[in-house]
Amino acid sequence: MxxxxxxxxxxxxxxxxxxxxxxxxxxxxxxxxxxxxxxxxxxxxxxxxxxxxxxxxxxxxxxxxxxxxxxxxxxxxxxxxxxxxxxxxxxxxxxxxxxxxxxxxxxxxxxxxxxxxxxxxxxxxxxxxxxxxxxxxxxxxxxxxxxxxxxxxxxxxxxxxxxxxxxxxxxxxxxxxxxxxxxxxxxxxxxxxxxxxxxxxxxxxxALSSTYVEVSTPIQFSFGSETEPFVLQEVLDSIVPGLLPLAVVLGIYWWLLKKNQNFAIIMLLIIAVALIGAITGIL
Incomplete structure (x- = not known):
């Protein structure tokens, strides 16, 4: 045998x-x-x-x-x-x-x-x-x-x-x-x-990431009273729909791959970025 x-x-x-x-x-x-x-x-x-x-x-x-x-x-x-x-x-x-x-x-x-x-x-x-x-x-x-x-x-x-x-x-x-x-x-x-x-x-x-991760920006610029405002989110959506959520997911993936897999730190970073974005009006 x-x-x-x-x-x-x-x-x-x-x-x-x-x-x-x-x-x-x-x-x-x-x-x-x-x-x-x-x-x-x-x-x-x-x-x-x-x-x-x-x-x-x-x-x-x-x-x-x-x-x-x-x-x-x-x-x-x-x-x-x-x-x-x-x-x-x-x-x-x-x-x-x-x-x-x-x-x-x-x-x-x-x-x-x-x-x-x-x-x-x-x-x-x-x-x-x-x-x-x-x-x-x-x-x-x-x-x-x-x-x-x-x-x-x-x-x-x-x-x-x-x-x-x-x-x-x-x-x-x-x-x-x-x-x-x-x-x-x-x-x-x-x-x-x-x-x-x-x-x-x-x-x-x-598919789960695109469903549960929601990120957008309210930033817009006006170049005159007679022109339509330049809405950044609309431009991003015209390039790749869901570009900001994708960037967030890829950023977290990079962090897990290159830095560490401490999920508590990742959560704190997400909260910090969300607070800064809300206070400054970026996100």
Whole structure:
């Protein structure tokens, strides 16, 4: 028997197999803790990592491997918890294959999460919060207005439906992901998958930046009473829409890359620049 085959057998025997129950339990933990410990730096990453701890303990008995797995899941993550459940299953499947010695890199798992979280969040927000919630809450309000005691309990339908959907989607993601990953590994396309997922993740982070970062300037000049004022923001928008927010994002990225990754300092710098800009009328 070759050395690599022997190592694979030892590695595979060193961790406990993942079951459907494990996948469902992991997602349920995420459902409970997704909105806890939220920060602008990580958003749902702490809740996701908490849900993955029992899985990772099974897969990585070695403390170093376990610590590395925790670190890669502490990176920024945010999606809709219910319809984003397939991500949980796919990630568990990828971690399981990685623990068995398959050539899956940590950034491939991170890229997969980042690439899927935006599209699934859009689906979940549209179905879960924009459709199911108004219907159920409207029904509860109607029953309560007529004095029906069921109006107080009808609201429990929303979490009940969410839990049923999430439990099933997480298992579906795990089983589909497990089969897909095996096919990809056999075809040698895992590097293409990692590159594609990482690229999609970059697009999603860019979309998030353009959505949440808002910077504009009120500066304008007048060159005579009969001429239209020169509005700097309009000129910037005509060159590249969102140029100032882009400059801010790139500036923060440069700081993280070249200076340090102390987010407290970055926040203080942003507040200082915002205050100076507001006082001087530049921003």
């Amino acid at each position: 070759k050395d690599k085959e022997a190592q694979d057998l030892i590695r595979e025997a060193s961790h406990t197999p993942i079951t459907r129950k494990d996948v469902r339990k992991s997602w349920f933990y995420y459902y409970l803790f997704a909105e806890m410990g939220i920060s602008y730096e990580r958003l749902q990453a702490l809740g996701f990592t908490t849900s993955m701890i029992p899985i990772l303990r099974k897969l990585y008995p070695n403390k170093k491997d376990f610590a590395e797995a925790l670190q890669r899941h502490l990176i920024f993550y945010n999606t809709e918890a219910v319809f984003g459940a397939p991500i949980n299953g796919v990630v568990i499947a990828m971690e399981e294959q990685k623990a068995k010695g398959e050539p899956i890199e940590g950034n491939g798992i991170t890229g997969m999460k980042t690439g899927l979280m935006g599209p699934l969040a859009g689906i979940g927000d549209s179905i879960d919060w924009a459709t199911l919630k108004p219907i159920i809450f409207g029904l509860g309000a109607s029953l309560s207005a007529t004095g029906n005691i069921l109006g107080a309990f009808i609201l429990l339908l929303l979490p009940l439906i969410q839990i049923i959907i999430g439990l099933n989607l997480s298992v579906a993601g795990y089983e589909t992901g497990k089969a897909s990953i095996k096919d990809l590994l056999q075809s040698g396309k895992i590097k293409q998958l990692i590159t594609s997922a990482s690229t999609l993740g970059l697009f999603m982070m860019g």
